[in-house]
Amino acid sequence: MLLLGDTPTAGKQAEYLQDLYLRTLGIELKLDKQVFKQRLEKMTAGDFDMVASAWGPDYDDPLTYADLFASWNMNNRGRYSNAEYDRQVAIAQQSVAAPVRNAAFARIQDIVIEDAVIIALYERGYLYVQHPRLGGVKRRVFGGDPNFTYAYIEE
Structure with missing residues (x-):
């Protein structure tokens, strides 16, 4: 089903x-x-x-995806549980050192693939067309998109 x-x-x-x-x-x-x-x-x-x-990022860090399948995460609705996965998530959460975090994220990715935690169907993408006189528009993968805070029209 x-x-x-x-x-x-x-x-x-x-x-x-x-x-x-x-x-x-x-x-x-x-x-x-x-x-x-x-x-x-x-x-x-x-x-x-x-x-x-589907899941989309809500903050600018790989943890927005990486902790999704941690056994304690309320959004882990499939109730996936893997002690090594949880350990790697904890390492990524507690470290500020990029090499340490990147190694943890790499291991997390390997575990997701090895255990077939999800069946990824597609990755969402967008194509935007913008008038050449419109400048300062910021595009984001998370948060408000588009952001017109600093937008301007060139004369």
């Missing part, structure tokens, strides 16, 4: 996965479409086999 949202995009993605699983693995994937509130409740309760979900 694949738990998903009730948006048109979520429905199209789920239909694609249904077809893919059936064609390549011979698995009939059943869908459980829910409005956001009910989907979140089911995710929190662990009432799913698989869930189609």
Whole structure:
């Protein structure tokens, strides 16, 4: 059973996965479409086999992703647990030394891949078109986007 949202995009993605699983693995994937509130409740309760979900950064640090599957993280709705993963997250949280943090993040990435913690379907990207006279607009992957605080129009 694949738990998903009730948006048109979520429905199209789920239909694609249904077809893919059936064609390549011979698995009939059943869908459980829910409005956001009910989907979140089911995710929190662990009432799913698989869930189609997304995560975007909310602060400018790799930990915004890296601690997502720590056993203590409330957003770890699949209840993944790995002591070495938790240890590496703690190292990354407690260190300010870039080489130490980078080594921890590398190990975290290896564990996520080795344990198949998630099935990444895609990485979201955006393409922007901007008039050449508009300057000072800041684009961000987290926070308010676009940011027009320092925007100006060239005469």
